[in-house]
Amino acid sequence: MRSAVAGLDLRPALEAVLMVVDEPATEEHLAKILQRPRRAVAVALRELADEYTAQGRGFELRLVAGGWRYYTRPAYAPAVEGFVLDGQHARLTQAALETLAVVAYRQPVSRSRVSAVRGVNCDGVMRTLLQRGLVEEAGAEPETGAILYRTTNYFLERMGLRGLDELPELAPFLPEADAIEAETQEGLPSFDPDAPDAPDARDADDQTEL
Template identity: 90%
Template sequence: MTEQTGTEASAVAGDPGSVAGLELKPALEAVLMVVDEPATEEHLAKLLQRPRRKVGDALRELADEYTAQGRGFELRLVAGGWRFYSRPQYAAAVEGFALDGQQARLTQAALETLAVVAYRQPVSRSRVSAVRGVNCDGVMRTLLQRGLIGEAGAEPETGAILYTTTNYFLERMGLRGLDELPELAPFLPEAEAIEAETQEGVPSFDPDAPDSEDAYDKTEL
């Protein structure tokens, strides 16, 4: 019989010195405290060397425990992964700390443009402009820079670049998927209704180009 090395011994299941030997719930809390985006159950299971089902059950138990304890934070399943969030009822406190005199919110124009992309995706820039009735180049550039929308190929008929929302959008909106968007689509005009007004032949803007001198573009950022 050969003698085990220190590394081999620490890898034995149940050894508190190994990842597999750590208590699951505290280990999950420690990892989730440092993630910068929602962590999937598969990833967490691989990191902690546990079955995915066991990790998923532990995450849901933790979420229920935080709710029962009335903690100021919650563990939520968002965009396919888990992450800590502050509870909505404490938004005023968090906003005061996060902003601290800075304006970090999107403008009304940006929110309206983002809504059109969310409900019409994949959608071209010119079609977004047609729905809103104004030129949206500057706002679309802002949304791209903030990572809320991204390019998703080109429209076969016209070659116009198509845009969709991103996982970061889901994360920031607290959604698990697009199916959780509020039922607002019926209030937006159908694609056929705006087809005649849409100028698909206009070249898509360059995301890296400087802002237009158009006054409206400046107010839309």
């Protein structure tokens, strides 16, 4: 089997493997599987990516979250969405997007901190993001023992990012966000569902996830 794999043409072999991966494949892993030098694999991957772009194919080969994977080309998103969704809603709610953004830019961060920034209880949304694999636990806060959360490699994959350093710059908005957080830390309403005037334990948006 090893000699058979080593004797395959590299580029078609890479295409065949990448067609069946369920997460980005690293150059090291591909080199090991195909029994080729990593440099040769890296060159072949970039040649394939450039070739698909030059040909205007409906898919592209991208380096995302440390590995390579096929993605549909953004220009053809309407066609893909129409086929996959077929009238069903599969996008994150506004509440989930806001919560995910807070985690992405302030990670590692606790649930209470996220709730303070948003001004509402985010427990329901955080559970959904955990279930979707977009965020994960990242230890505990030393001072309070609260669980901290961060985004995952799956988040990078879904966003099409190589790393967190590719997140859009938010400097123009940070002063306003800090002001909102400062105001909400002291005046944050009670999240006790049994309190007379307390809001529901979950946002209305939290009831309808993806």
